[in-house]
Amino acid sequence: MAARLTLITVPTDNDRRAPRFPGRDRLDLTFESLPETVRRCLSEADHLIHAPEIAIGPNATVRVPAEVAEALSNLDYGNWANRTMTEIAGADPAGFEVWRMDMAAAPHGGEAISSARDRVGGWLAGLEERSGAIVALCPATIVRIALTAALEAPLSMIWRLDPMPWSACELTRHGDRWSLRLS
Template sequence: MTSRVILISAAISEALREARFDDGSPVDAAGLRSARTAADAGAVPAGGRLWVSPTVRCRQTAEALGLEGGVDASELAGLDVGRWRGATLAEVSAKEPEAVALWLADPASAPHDGESVRAFCDRVAKRLDEAAGFDGRTVAVVEPEVVRALVLRVLGAPGSAFWRVDVPPLTVMEFSGRAGRWNIRAGRPLAERA
């Protein structure tokens, strides 16, 4: 039995453009246009199951891509940054430089009173483990940090590598495997046909 998990990173939003920690902001007009263009071009992969991160941005992206009937996958919610939610990285760095430095260097730290990178990676890996039990395709629309976390898990990379994985909006990351052993097909723009 071969399982495939196709992750689609959410479309661009104002928060992402501003390097602002997610505050529930919607996809911006350019992001919606890009998603609709990909859908119109037939570039959106089909799957037997659809998972959608519960963020506004992911739900809007899935809708713009024409993906309907998805299961709200709370385990695939973005990283909980606690009190930093809604602030830009520059604002937080100016107010709490030591806390930001610790957070970026130590995957077990959570100076924002939210979730550590390590705990986040463990949380989202549970969904990948679940997908290993399915034959066929699972498509998931997720936040970029979910893609990062799963790349680290599949490669067995340390949590310190989390910030070294760039995930542009509307790109596809595909995992395929059996018996929990995954391979990665990395970073295809959604605009290319699946």
Template sequence: MTSRVTFVSPATSPSLRQARFYDGDSIDDIGAARARAAAGSLPVPARVVTSPSVRCQQTAAALGLGGSESPELSGLDVGRWGGRTLDTVTAAEPEAVARWLTDPCSAPHGGESVQALCARVARWMEETRAFEGRTLAVVEPEVVRAVVTEALGMPAAVFWRLDVPPLTVTELSGRAGRWNLRLGRPLAVPDVD
């Protein structure tokens, strides 16, 4: 049996555009229009799951998808840094940010470490391996990073070296105890600017 999972990153939101740690904001008008334009361009799934965040829920809805929230696919908990820009946090806490970006076990913000996120996502991937049919998951960019890191057996230290643009598709197919990866395919989205 081959398991297939298609991950879609969320449409743009103010926090994505401003390099601000996610604070629960909604997708913006351009992101919503692009997601609506891409509706129907994804393979038909047997099930749909989403990160619990507002922007993932709204992206799924704009893509014409209904589904269930999966707490295991929540974005990285950045604790007290939520809602602040990376520049602001770096200016106030340069050593903490440097440690966070280089040590995947570090969580100076009081939230979750990258290592913990990768472990959580790995558990979800293992459970999903037993699911027959295609799963479509609308998830936060850092969840996609964790998926790629885990699928390829890379150390968590590479996490921050992976870029995940809005409304891109990363696909996994798995059998015989391993995952194959296809990443970064943009959704078929016409320009709506």
């Protein structure tokens, strides 16, 4: 079955000048507060899925109920959550460097990036029974990880992907292969 998966990057209140490791704080969104392009995408969805920390209020123009996917949860940054990257790099430079270089490392006591890829990859594989337009609202890190999983790219590529807030990355599936659609 053919499917089109649109991953929409939901922004956090993270300041790009002093980026910090996010926690898993709940983000409540209203349909009316979303950019027009996102509202249109949600209105055209056959399946609407979101991370558990993202909640979107009901709206009559959205045809399908929203589903929560635990697999789309943001990375668990353990004791680094809500602390700036500069602070962590200064307090634990060795741990910070290991985390950046070794995708299986979790010096923060939370989840390793490779573990997150396993869960997101499992979620992507589980979409094979669905067809049509699938829209998923995700944190930026999960969008990066999903792209590497779908395209079977090295996980270290997450450092070279930079989804902007409210951007949409579109993947298409034919059979068991995902492709990145650029428009």
